[in-house]
Structures are given as structure tokens and as C-alpha cells.
Amino acid sequence: MHLHKTPPGACLAVAAALAATGCFPAGDDTAADDGRISVAMMQPPRSALSPLTDDAFKLSRWSTAETLVTLDEVGDPQPGLATEWTRTDPTTWTFTIREGVEFHDGTELTADVAAHALEYAAQASPKPRILDGVEIGVEARGDTVTVTTAEEDPLVPQRLSSPQLSILAESAYEGGSVSPVGTGTGPFELVEVTGTTAARLDRFDGYWGEPALAPGIDVAFVPDGTARAAALRTGEADIVESVPTSQAALLEEDTLTEVPMPRTNTLYLNTEEGPFTDPGLRAAAREAIDRESLVEGVYEGRADVAEGLLGPALPWAAERPARTGATEAQDPDGASVTLATFTDRAELPEVATVLEQQLEDAGFEVEQVVREYANIEEDALSGEFDAFILSRATVLDSGDPAAYMTSDFSCDGSFNIAQLCDEGVDAALEAAELAPTGEERRAAILEAEAAVLATDAAIPMLHERVIQGDAAGVVDSAKDPRERLLVTSRTRLD
Secondary structure, X not given: OOOOOOOOOOHHHHOHHHHHOOOOOOOOOOOOOOOOEEEEEOXXXXXXXXXXXXXXXXXXXXXXXXXXXXXXXOOOEEEOOEEEEEEEEOOXXXXXXXXXXXXXXXXEOOHHHHHHHHHHHHHOOOOOHHHOOOOEEEEEEOOEEEEEEXXXXXXXXXXXXXXXXXXXXXXXXXXXXXXXXXXXXXXEEEEEEEOOOEXXXXXXXXXXXXXXXXXXXXXXXXOOHHHHHHHHHHOOOOXXXXXXXXXXXXXXXXXXXXXXXXXXEEEEEOOOOOHXXXXXXXHHHHHHOOHHXXXXXXXXXXXXXXXXXXXXXOHHHHHOOOXXXXXXXXXXXXXXXXXXXXXXXXXXXXXXXXXXXXXXHOOOEEEEXXXXXXXXXXXXXXXXXXXXXXXXXXXXXXXXXXXXXXXXHOOXXXXXXXXXXXXXXXXXXXXXXXXXXXXXXXXXXXXXXXXXXXXXXXXXEEEEEEEEEEOOOEEOOOOOOOOOOOOOOOOEEO
């Protein structure tokens, strides 16, 4: 049975911490047993819910904006607003646009409209992250959209699955900004946004696909984790994003779901300068780390011990070959290292403290450096530290980990904290990036992962999970490792 929600005027008394973050909007003055789903989101919008930014993932999680392509559980492309596609040459793809799709403003989806949305994104400044470094051309031809790339890119369908390339009605792009209010195609229509406080969505009865079972969604943006947990505990929220580990013990266990994330807590070792230029000392650091103690002690068991760079959020990663021929560890003999991390993710300073002890037990001398991320990223990327602890997303916007691995471990990688430049690694990464999608590409990615791990430039420690809270009456909310889905057309209150 759905719990009675607290009226908005009273909610501040229920969870005082919500006073600074807003409360859940109400559709009317009646008791809230109307089937509407209340959602507490962790981060408020940063760019007025523009689909060209990371705010696009909120639109996707509310099922109000859709893309030409979707991804299945293993990351392979599936039909969305496009029903099929063909690759006519190495740089040209043609997508057939789905018929019978109506935007929330009453206009019709056509190839011209889809091409307009993609062209707008391609010409935006800054570009959506999914198009960073990628040049595309877009042309509507009858009921198809042709996408061309400057270079061969087997990931074009996966790129078009990014929420940052959502297809909105032409009216969304008027006035010099992009507005998703009333311009999407999903089963829920975004009808109101209250700054960085709240949003309201109603069921869209003209949806082309499976109709929504819930009449609407009421969203509150609640950055404070204690307040989000309180909202679930009091019945004010039906679905809560990212319950902090520290709050999980205060909630009913059957209201929590731990979702493996494509995010790995990794120790990057500087291979260009300092003690870890020695492969034997990198191997010593690898052997010194007790991953189980990090998972149990810091994450209270709510994480997974890392066997590689890629974790259980990508089920096929378990097919990696067993590691062989690991470099033999050398006695650190008091080698002095700087170990750095940042405060923005609450667990990382504690991870650094535990690692400092483990490395010192192995014979290293350790000095810690801990700052806010904005004040430490530049130094990390320029190789100022011997070791750096990073919580890293391993699947970026395309749903494919090859881009992350190239960014972090290739000679020309833009995020190469380990300063790694290895011919064998580069060759494996290039093969992975050019491999066709599907099993062949996944096998090539695992080969590239093995090449990186063999260098000990990066020591994966654990794979993070996110804790999602669902009230007892919630049925079929999405538990999505990629954080693209949350409330779908099937989600409802029992």
C-alpha cells in the first residue's frame, strides 16, 4: 500500500534538512494517494536541464526525452526513435526514423526534425561530451537521417544513444537555449521546473510506446544525503537516489537495492617520474594492497573487490583471461612516495589513510596529499604525485569502456594520470577502438585491459555500488548501472 505523503507545507518539519533544498511538489491539495511517484534526486540541475549537458541524464531517468538508439544490458545498440540503421561505408551511417511518434508539444517526429536536433548538438559550444573530438555531419533524406564522421568510428550508434543527443521538438531550440519542457517524446511530459528545487512530470497519453502506468512524477532535488534517506524513511519520497552508506543501516533493508556501478576505485602510479618508474616497486605496491579490507572497512561491504579495471556493472568483464606473468615485487626498502586523493567523494580520504598504512607495512614511506578535486586535478594530470587514488567512471557516454581506457592509458591520453606510454598498450587500445561492436569488440577491450594491468600503472582496488531506495509500494523502478533509467513506463505504486 502506498504511504500517505506529507503535504508540502509540512514536509520541512518532517525532515528539517530539506529546508535548504526544497520539498516535494504536490499536484493538488488532496491526499497524495493518487499514484504519482515522488523522487528525491541527488544533484540539482546545473544547466537548466539542457539536454546538451549532464542534465540530460535526469531527463532520461524521468523517461521524458529519448534518443535514436538505446543500449541493452551488455551495451549493444537497440532501436529507439530509429527503428534500424546501416553502415554504408566506414564513415557513413543511415538511420530510419520511427513513424507515428508525437512530441509533447503535439508536433510529429520526422527525419528533418531529428536531423535538426543532431545538427544543433554538433554545432553547440561547448559540444556535448559524447561528441568531444568527434566531427559529424547530419542530413535528412526522406524518412532517414544520414550521419557521417570525419574518421572511421564503429561507435556511432552507441554515441547516438547518449542522453546528450536526445531528440526534442523544434520548439525546444527557440530563443538561444534548449528547453525540454513540453518538447520530449517519452511516456512522461516535463510540465514544470522550479529552478534547482523541483520538477513535475505528467503522463503523456500520446506516447508512441507502452503507456505509463503512473499518472506522473514529482521530483525534489535534495543534495543532502541524510535528508534523502529521511525522506524515504518518513514516506515522503517513493524513490531515492544514492542513499549514503552511512544512512543505509538506518533504513529497512528491503527498501534498498545496491546497484553495481561502472566506476572503479583505482590507484594510479606515476610511471614517468619517481620511485614507481621501477616496475618492481609498482608490483610491490600491487601486492601491498588488501582490497578486502577496503571493501569491508571503508565501504562497509557495499562494494566489490576489483579483479580488473572493469567490474560487475559490465557482466562480460568476468570473461577476462586469468592474469599470468606478473612482474615480481621488489623490496621497497623505505622508498618515499606521495599518495594523493581528493575530498569530493567522501570515502576517498579514508581509503588514502588505509592505503598509507598498507604501503608503510610493505616498506614504503608515505606522505599524503588531500585536497578538493578542483584544486588537485591539474597537479595529478601533470604527474606531480607518485600515486593517486581516483574513483573513475569506466563507461562513458557511449556505454563503451574503450574511450575511458584510451583516455587514461594511451601515450596521448588526455587523462593519463599514470603518465603511461607503452607501445604494447597503445597497440591493444587501438585494436579495441577499431574493433566492430559486439563480442569481437568486447574481447579486444579485455585484451587491452590485460595489457594495462600487466604494467601495474593502475591498480584497481574496488568497484563501487550505488544504493537506491524504493518505498515498499514501488513496483518496477529501474536499477540501471549506467544511470540512464529510473522511472519508466512500467514503474508504478502498488
